[in-house]
Amino acid sequence: MNNKKEWSKKLLYVVLITYAVITLVPFVWALSSSFKTFAEISSGVMSFIPNEFTFENYRQIFIEEELFFRWLLNSVVIAGGGTALNLIFNSMAGYALARISFPGKKVWFMLILAVIMIPVQVTMIPNYLILKELGWLNSYQGMIVPAMINATFIFMMRQFFINFPKELEEAASLDGLGRFGMFIRVVLPLAKPALAAQAIFVFMGFWNDFMRPLIIMTDADMYTLTVGLNSFKGQYVTYWNYIMAASMVFTLPVLVIYMFFNKFFMKGMSFTADK
Amino acid sequence: MERAETSSTSKVKESKKKRRSNKRLLRDIIQGYGFMLPTILVLLTFILGPVLYAVFLSFFDVTLLGGTVLDFTGVDNYLRLMDDARAKRALLNTGLYVGIVVPVQTFLALFLAATLNAGLKGEKIFRIIYFLPTLTSSAVLTLIFMWMYNQNGLINNMLETVNLPTYNWIGDPNIALYSIMIMNIWATAPLFMVIYLAALQGVPKNLYEAAELDGANVIQRFWYITVPQLRPITSFVVIMGLIGTFQLFDQSYIFSGGSGGPSNSTLTVVLLIYQYAFKSLGTMGYATAIAFMLALIILVASILQRVLSKEEQFN
């Protein structure tokens, strides 16, 4: 019995490590390329350890790009603000769709699901025209407001709240809390794990967004990091060394946030039906 | 139960109840719409507005550049779709892609989550490593993969060392779509893994303990406890997977340099929409018509999924 358990454990480790290697290879390659010279990357010799270790690529990004910190600020404001708003608004909508019975609920829910299914390519130009009418081109709100809700996560939060224990809400309403007060003070704290997962996904969405800032932001001062650091793909020649260094710079903050939230959503997050 | 009471009292009670329920209804409406207000505002302005505009455009020949020129053509754009060979090919590719990627990535995500939930040492590290591809933007991932896929690339080198056949992963029309599938499964599975992992924490431990006492092995416990317990999440994951895969664009765009080649083998519906919307001028209306047909297909697939899995939750 014990022996069998040992074996299955070993097998599990083999599986886990194999997959970890598969996952790490591309990533490590990108990391090592970010320390290679352009000549080495172009030489076509594949090696995980740079022949000639250089910080030049990072220097190009941090120092040669005068606007780097401005872009970083823009990215942080947009991703941070957008995530905060998403968390509250998606949860509110998800909660209403799950727990409050109001006329038209079904219609709104179907509508929210339906809009996920329409590809963004067709709404890009009309959206641009609306932002222009509002005078929101080249602005933070132009990036944040249209994306301050997210149908996917409204759907997710609804799935979560639908199984939320009724007793807690009843107890809270006896304490004389209004619906909103109860939502803020009782429901949200209990939804922390779901909120943490949502926070990471939404933040990532904003952080990696490329097409929207590319179109909305025309002023170099207003670029986000993704747009600002994407100028290394020339018409004929692609500067891989810079691109890889830039991609490392994008990934690091999200990784830190993920590690930070990781502990939250491992603590009993659940939107399953029967507990 | 009220039927049992006398008519007079029931009338009084009913009118009271009505008043109460009226009040309650009003309160629910205020609360419901209050909670929904931000969502509704954004939805109407930035999503439904543009979508309706796009629906409108789908009945016209549209020139947007140099002053908007609309030419009403009725349902011509939709009819044109019927005998567009590339649209058929795109739909076929996309269907094949969805059919393979959704089941595989869902299962892989569930499997990885269950493995990482088995109480092994070092789980935390694995969780972080597995999540790396999700954190990296899809454009960068695609570029890394293209480098690994090329004929003298890492993957072929590895296959060669273990004496397996090598492929022209990008150039061969019979392979190219599968290359994108592998890459996408690899990149998306961890995302759903995280959601599964979180949900797994909510599965009562005593279920497993009881099963273990009954002599169920690891695999049986996985199939008979984990899988059914996670059904609502699987429903979410599958629907999200359907939507994501039906809208495949980035990868095939980068892979083929926007053409959908070789020989249309990586042409997807959204890539086609993109080509009509931006590459050629004056076909915006046709592009939106394709987009709505695609939305319709996704909708049908989602409903089908719901019927098949008999999901109560998803109403």
Added chain:
Amino acid sequence: MKRKAWVFWSALMFLLFVAAGCSGNDGTTSGDGGGESEDGTTELTLAGWASSPEEESLLNTQLEEFEEENPDITVKHEAIADQYMDVIKTRLVGGEGPDVFYLDAVEAPAIIETGVLEPLNSYVDDEFDTGDFEDTLIEAFQDEEGETYGFPKGYSTLGLFYNKEMLDEAGVDVPTNWEELEEAAIELTTEDTVGLGVAPQMARLQFIGESAGGDMVEDNQAAFGSEEVVQGLQPLVDLRTEEGAAAAPSELGSESTGEMLGQGRAAMVMEGNWNVPYFEETFPELEYGVAEIPEINGTQGTMAFTVSYVMNQASEKKEAAWKLISYLTGKEGMKTWTETGIELPARQSVAEELGFEDDELRGPLVSGAEYATTWSDGPNLPTIYNNFDNEFLSAFLGEKSLEDALDTGEEVANDEIGD
């Protein structure tokens, strides 16, 4: 408890407020600003795609020179990071287009048709000297009435880049006609190296496709399925499928044919002058030479790529915008731009002054300008080449016969174009 909620809401409001404030400082974008600002200077927006750091600094030098000469004009340069044409089209639709922007010849006819570009003939004076430009280059930016909508900032042609060492070792002379090229390619092919690196794209191959008398585009429709075009391209495909002496970059893990040459994976490639600084930077050891593309059936041919500066028809600062264009494409500005050879000068006078004809590497590329096919062929070319590239790759890799592939491609392209 109550206070917490209050703090939360005020923090949220503050955030929105800050967001609104931060962006408020940029109320005037190009299109809506009314001509001059308070201090009497005009701010122009100039949009282009992002390129190499070298190009970026050359452009900055140009702009500084221009601003010095025209103290009442300042230029704001926007580098659009990716999907340049999508972004430009979206902005033009929204009436927010830049005053002056890059336009590739391949996109030009379609954009000219829509009327979003300002016709430039009336701005031109004698001093600007239109006749100085290479005719083939400027034609791509003219409509049927001869109205000009853009002036080239420079151009690039393809030449035969070859690895000197490999040719010496194999005892092969630099080929001057297609037969010699084929022989040389076969001779030069070894286990690690193919004789000829080929970019399987219409942009690079149109002149070969048309070398047997066919036209790849006729009346704005795809015509590359014709017998003559197949005849023109067949030798190239055979070199790959029959002899194994040619390959596409993706087959060998390279990004471009230039990289193939640099990495020693190809002994000869048909590439453009942008490779000269590229090789200098990334393959300093490479010993290569440049020759004119070998004659096909006794005629010389190559491709020419050119990009113009064009003016937004909706610009409200047209006088200033013209000043900028006439400087950038004028004799002085073009000299600054092309001095280092990243692009070849589109003006004959500048070319003479810089003496590129006698340059060992650039001479053959400059000679190409005379007989080159300019990469521009009517408004439907983007659709046409998209379908060509899509199908030709299959034929080149031997998955399909060339005839079948091109027939299919032509049919689909013309379906898409409609009438």
